[in-house]
Amino acid sequence: xxxxxxxxxxxxxxxxxxxxxVKDIVFAANGGRVGGFTLAGRGLFSGPKKEALSWExxxxxxxDAVMIESEAAFEPHQSVLDRSARSGGSGGDVLxxxxxxxxGTDLGVVVDVVVEVDDDAHTCDxxxxxxxxxxxxxxxxxxxxxxLPATLSxxxxxxxxxxxxxxxxxxxxxxxxASVAAFRAQLExxx
Amino acid sequence: MLFSQAKGHKVVSTATAEQVGKVKDVxxxxxxxxxxxxxxxxxxxxxxxxxxxxTGFGSDAATVASVDLLLExxxxxxxxxxxxxxxxxxxxxxxxxxxxxxxxxxxIDPTSGAIISLVLERRSVPGAALVGVGSYAVVxxxx
Numbered sequence: 001x002x003x004x005x006x007x008x009x010x011x012x013x014x015x016x017x018x019x020x021x022v023k024d025i026v027f028a029a030n031g032g033r034v035g036g037f038t039l040a041g042r043g044l045f046s047g048p049k050k051e052a053l054s055w056e057x058x059x060x061x062x063x064d065a066v067m068i069e070s071e072a073a074f075e076p077h078q079s080v081l082d083r084s085a086r087s088g089g090s091g092g093d094v095l096x097x098x099x100x101x102x103x104g105t106d107l108g109v110v111v112d113v114v115v116e117v118d119d120d121a122h123t124c125d126x127x128x129x130x131x132x133x134x135x136x137x138x139x140x141x142x143x144x145x146x147x148l149p150a151t152l153s154x155x156x157x158x159x160x161x162x163x164x165x166x167x168x169x170x171x172x173x174x175x176x177x178a179s180v181a182a183f184r185a186q187l188e189x190x191x
Numbered sequence: 192m193l194f195s196q197a198k199g200h201k202v203v204s205t206a207t208a209e210q211v212g213k214v215k216d217v218x219x220x221x222x223x224x225x226x227x228x229x230x231x232x233x234x235x236x237x238x239x240x241x242x243x244x245x246t247g248f249g250s251d252a253a254t255v256a257s258v259d260l261l262l263e264x265x266x267x268x269x270x271x272x273x274x275x276x277x278x279x280x281x282x283x284x285x286x287x288x289x290x291x292x293x294x295x296x297x298x299i300d301p302t303s304g305a306i307i308s309l310v311l312e313r314r315s316v317p318g319a320a321l322v323g324v325g326s327y328a329v330v331x332x333x334x
Contacts, residue, residue, distance in 0.1 A: 012284060016325025017275075062288015065328075 035084030275326035
């Protein structure tokens with residue numbers, strides 16, 4: 001799913017109370033994983049909360065809500081940020097960064113982040129970016145999904161992807177997970 | 192029996208054969224997946240009738256031994272009544288975080304008061320799956 005769809009989603013306890021909503025995504029492992037969420041109160045006039053939610057405390061990230069056992073899952077904002085930073089940095093805000101292939105082609109600008117929940121490992125991995133295509137791609141100006149390798153190389157300005165990522169570009173989320181898997185398999189195969 | 196069929200039923204005293212009220216609402220305890228009390232209207236006495244005090248919950252009426260069993264309030268019931276504990280009309284989320292619909296009706300075991308199922312628009316969920324009832328949603332386990 002796109003991270004833009006996760007923000008504003010309610011955080012609901014198993015007791016059925018909507019105790020917060022997602023304000024922002026905290027990235028971990030150099031931007032390759034979701035480390036947690038910062039939170040805002042529910043309702044129009046409630047501002048950001050002092051507490052945040054680390055991914056480990058999330059029961060489930062569903063289509064309509066982020067489920068938690070109880071409010072005991074919350075922890076201080078800073079400790080979630082610190083833990084994510086220790087795992088290789090947040091990767092910063094990738095929106096607006098340029099995606100550059102290792103062959104030196106600028107593919108476009110990141111407009112959204114695509115994540116996938118791995119239930120077995122209980123992780124939420126960043127599997128791709130939605131980019132606005134540059135003139136290097138035939139479909140300049142359109143939005144495309146670009147798969148990411150399992151480990152990322154990112155700076156403030158650029159995100160580096162292998163040139164072969166161009167062969168696995170998708171147009172919509174259906175089937176994108178499979179093309180990411182194929183892309184990563186091909187990288188591991190050393191092709 | 193569906194709550195929609197029981198709603199409005201007369202509550203009759205078996206001692207005097209007189210109507211003592213009408214069924215207005217149910218009070219649900221999510222931890223035991225059951226109805227713990229009926230809330231009554233058109234009563235000159237209390238409006239709370241604990242399920243354990245019912246004599247019968249039949250297809251035509253509910254019966255109670257004596258009007259004295261109607262209470263103004265009850266500690267257990269008071270903690271479970273009110274808008275945030277209401278089940279009917281509320282959205283249903285499963286513990287995955289996916290919305291399943293809205294509770295349209297309850298299927299209640301007329302003997303034990305156990306909730307057999309929550310009836311949603313297009314499907315139903317077994318009462319045993321009930322996890323919690325809060326101001327935002329009714330939460331059910333994965334079914």
